[in-house]
Amino acid sequence: MSERIHIVGIGDDGLDGLTGQARQLIEDAGILIGNQGLLDKVASEGAEKIVSSGTLEKLKQQILDLPDKPTVLLAGGDPLFYGIARFLTETFGKDRFEVVPHVSSMQLAFARVKESWDDAYLSNLANQPLDRVVDTIRTAERVGLFTTEAISPSVVAAALLDRRIDYFTVYVCENLGTRDETVTQGELKSIAEQTFGPMNVMVLVRRHGAADRPSGSQRRRLFGNPDDLFLQSRPKRGLLTPSEVRCIALSEMDLNHESVVWDVGAGSGALAIEAASIASSGKVFAIEMDAEDYGVMIENSKMFNVPALVPVHGQAPTAWADLPDPDSVFVGGSGRMVPELVAGAAKRLKKGGRIVVNVSSPDNLVAVEAQLKAAGLRSDVRMINIARGQYQLDRVRFDALNPTFLVLGAKE
Incomplete structure (x- = not known):
């Protein structure tokens, strides 16, 4: 295995959004590892670029096979927030890595809609079942979701409406931090009828005074319902x-x-x-x-x-x-x-x-x-x-x- 690896978070805006420290690490790197999209965002002459587009086990083997050169692993946003850093530190030990985070796209999304996220329910639909996520959303005040191509904002909105959860205002934040950044605001019904790009974060904000149940229905208990x-x-x-x-x-x-x-x-x-x-x-x-x-x-x-x-x-x-x-x-x-x-x-x-x-x-x-x-x-x-x-x-x-x-x- 090579010397200590730096895990550097990078946003959709590429090098333009990085700190001086992060840029210097990338410029000095002998090896850059990341998915093809992230590697395309950085121009580092002389560095060997290794595409990590497989499974976590494949990435693990790629790291084991690294020569002893300064290495930077590129990750999206904050590598410790639903990112790759947790897997790597648990697999190889924390002393093998240094983490240089970028602003998470989740943080950017809440900033764009001007909502606090310190008590929000946050989840990633890439590794959480939609049914359980929807069940937790029911009682939340604010929600932030990383969606996927298969479980898009329209799919999430439809799932909520199917369960009569209709009391959220929705924001779909696309391409955050880039010139193509777009924030779409709407009710669940309108979001369910729209199509969005794959790079998005979905934010849901409960309407003021909305109850944890469909309008006109009785309150649900954990058990002992009438x-x-x-x-x-x-x-x-x-x-x-x-x-x-x-x-x-x-x-x-x-x-x-x-x-x-x-x-x-x-x-x-x-x-x-x-x-x-x-x-x-x-x-x-x-x-x-x-x-x-x-x-x-x-x-x-x-x-x-x-x-x-x-x-x-x-x-x-x-x-x-x-x-x-x-x-x-x-x-x-x-x-x-x-x-x-x-x-x-x-x-x-x-x-x-x-x-x-x-x-x-x-x-x-x-x-x-x-x-x-x-x-x-x-x-x-x-x-x-x-x-x-x-x-x-x-x-x-x-x-x-x-x-x-x-x-x-x-x-x-």
């Missing part, structure tokens, strides 16, 4: 797991943000959707065999924007045959197959996992407990009686919901 917030199949209305029961069930499922969850007999998806809000970096497989309920679940999931939710249209146990083993399982229903499904799910449950079964009849309660014990799980049961207050004039009375049982199993 029952009437969910669509339900008309003939089966009332079969939705009540919000109070969902809260208890979700707490007993012992979820974390990376949990793998099965909801067997997901119905309209209320519990699965709220589980996916908690296990936001995991997977929640919502298994439902009824076509109508499955369709309702899809519609409900659009209102809540839960990328971790994976709807599965099929009948258990066949439907879970190819799914990953779960950390937690919820089984709901009143049919004769419930105990059999519990027995099958218990076999797939990971060590330390939890299973929660919601049944309404004492017969199923006894049968489910027997299956859990036969599977070697430690079991417990809760009987839940809920009465909700109903106000009439200046008085309150209580309407009782049907009693229900939660049977709990833990795999030691």
